[in-house]
Amino acid sequence: MTTNNAHRLNGNDPVRLILVEDDFDLRQGLTDFLRLNAFAVTAVANGREFDQAFATEMFDVAIVDVNLPDTNGFDLTRLISGKTNIGIIMLTARTMREDRLKGYAEGANLYLTKPVDGDELVFAIRNLAGRIKQAGGTSSARSESGPNWYYDGTAQRLVSPQGTAIILSGREAKLLVKLAEEKGRVVSRAVLSRAMGYPETSLETRSIDAVLRRLRSKARDAGIALPIHVTHALGFHFAGAIDLSPSTGRL
Structure with a gap:
């Protein structure tokens, strides 16, 4: 899963996504659809695969399901938001108000419910990546300048x-x-x-x-x-x- 995100988002390279979804058919369908819309997608099925991908690659936006076999999306969102400043979209079938509030409390930028309209998701990702660009880019580290x-x-x-x-x-x-x-x-x-x-x-x-x-x-x-x-x-x-x-x- 790239070069410095600030450079990529200011250039012509695709927005880099990590999709965490345990349902195979949905994961494959979303991956194919997002790639057709010019996103670079790494798709994983659980927390273990997420850790492996996140340890070695950079991303601009994470799309996270809540119900996962070995962890939950709230914990992943808290981890991502605590260690990085990439965009986070929670995508889940859980529609209760308390779930939405928890998602935002853990650091999600957007909370979308399934089934999601594909075009809506595409615009959500592009808008979020655009805000990242305006803020000066993202990276897996919050700060890459200053003291050595x-x-x-x-x-x-x-x-x-x-x-x-x-x-x-x-x-x-x-x-x-x-x-x-x-x-x-x-x-x-x-x-x-x-x-x-x-x-x-x-x-x-x-x-x-x-x-x-x-x-x-x-x-x-x-x-x-x-x-x-x-x-x-x-x-x-x-x-x-x-x-x-x-x-x-x-x-």
């Missing part, structure tokens, strides 16, 4: 601009050091895979995703919004500056 991040190679830890630190595994450290060395440039999977010590096979490069998921989870637990973004078909970049300690060297 810091990597302490001696203690093998990453320190956020706010001073919160997380301890890194060896592969997590290698990933971050390589991204830091590239100073915001996109790093391909192949290059990042070599830097992390993986064999040079296309299969092994997918291990980067597993490392990134663990790193994002560790950051979320510490209350850190980690601005590592995926540029579709190109690679990864860190949307910010990381100061490397003199002792970092080659890990």
